[in-house]
Amino acid sequence: MMRRRPLLAPALPVALAAALLTVLPALPAAAHNYxxxxxxxxxxxxxxxxxxxxxxxxxxxxxxxxxxxxxxxxxxxxxxxxxxxxxxxxxxxxxxxxxxxxxxxxxxxxxxxxxxxxxxxxxxxxxxxxxxxxxxxxxxxxxxxxxxxxxxxxxxxDPQAGTASTTADETGTVLGIVAGIIASLAVLGAIVLVVARRRGRGAGASTQ
Ligand SMILES: [Cu+2]
Incomplete structure (x- = not known):
């Protein structure tokens, strides 16, 4: 147990970084057009x-x-x-x-x-x-x-065409953000599961 914790600790920052990298590309670009x-x-x-x-x-x-x-x-x-x-x-x-x-x-x-x-x-x-x-x-x-x-x-x-394309763009952006959040939650969930299993195994081993 005591030897495993230092090995598990670095997993959390890695998981957070992975989650951020998953979400960031889905966000609208925040820069001037050129x-x-x-x-x-x-x-x-x-x-x-x-x-x-x-x-x-x-x-x-x-x-x-x-x-x-x-x-x-x-x-x-x-x-x-x-x-x-x-x-x-x-x-x-x-x-x-x-x-x-x-x-x-x-x-x-x-x-x-x-x-x-x-x-x-x-x-x-x-x-x-x-x-x-x-x-x-x-x-x-x-x-x-x-x-x-x-x-x-x-x-x-052509107001109709303009409105339609704007709505499509916004829907695409929202879907992208939602997909990014779901993906990062999945990554975090997987990490939590792995950590929980390792701890469970560790705990089980120590009680035997
Ligand atoms: Cu700007």
Whole structure:
């Protein structure tokens, strides 16, 4: 008995560490999303107006309302005029706004997004527009477009799809956490059983 206890003692910290390692991967990542790609890319020269300006991050963005609340994309030219309707759609790790540009020149794409951990991230990137002769140029506006107000956002987004994907994500997260807790309880239970059996054997041996 006396010689076994020092051998059993290290088993508990190991069990706790195993339980933590089982639970931790199931918890939502607690870090800012970061940009992995964009249209246009930083420093890129566009020769045509893209169908969409896109910013893609490393992980799912947090679109709680399913309507892109808190998400902003603005494209401005050298004189500060705005292009695009300001309607931002969020899908998974990406946000997008329909493309529109004026005449040839230097432009800036400024964006704001809600990271998966609930924090706001924002940045800007520079690009050049060098269209073919005779390309149709959009007219810039002096103040930032707001997608025509909330009603226009409803009309141009798909609230049903957004709500469904948000619910699925949350269900997946909860299931992951529950599975992690059950797995760690199972590990702890197994350790307790092993310890109890060894003690039982030890006790039985000592009484005989
Ligand atoms: Cu953060």
């Amino acid at each position: 940009v992995v790609s964009s249209t246009p890319a930083e420093g890129e020269t566009l020769t045509a107006v893209p169908e969409f300006f896109v910013v893609t991050t490393n992980d799912a963005l947090l679109d709680l309302t399913g309507e892109g609340a808190g998400f902003v994309m603005q494209v401005t030219d050298e004189s500060g005029l705005y292009y695009g309707d300001g309607c931002v759609s969020v899908q998974g790790a990406s946000m997008a706004m329909a493309g529109a540009l004026g005449v040839a020149g230097d432009y800036t794409l400024t964006f704001q997004a809600i990271s998966g951990d609930g924090h706001t991230i924002s940045d800007e990137l520079s690009f050049r527009y060098d269209p073919a002769e005779g390309s149709v140029a959009s007219t810039g506006v002096a103040s930032a477009p707001d997608c025509g107000g909330a009603e226009a956002v409803d009309a141009t987004s």
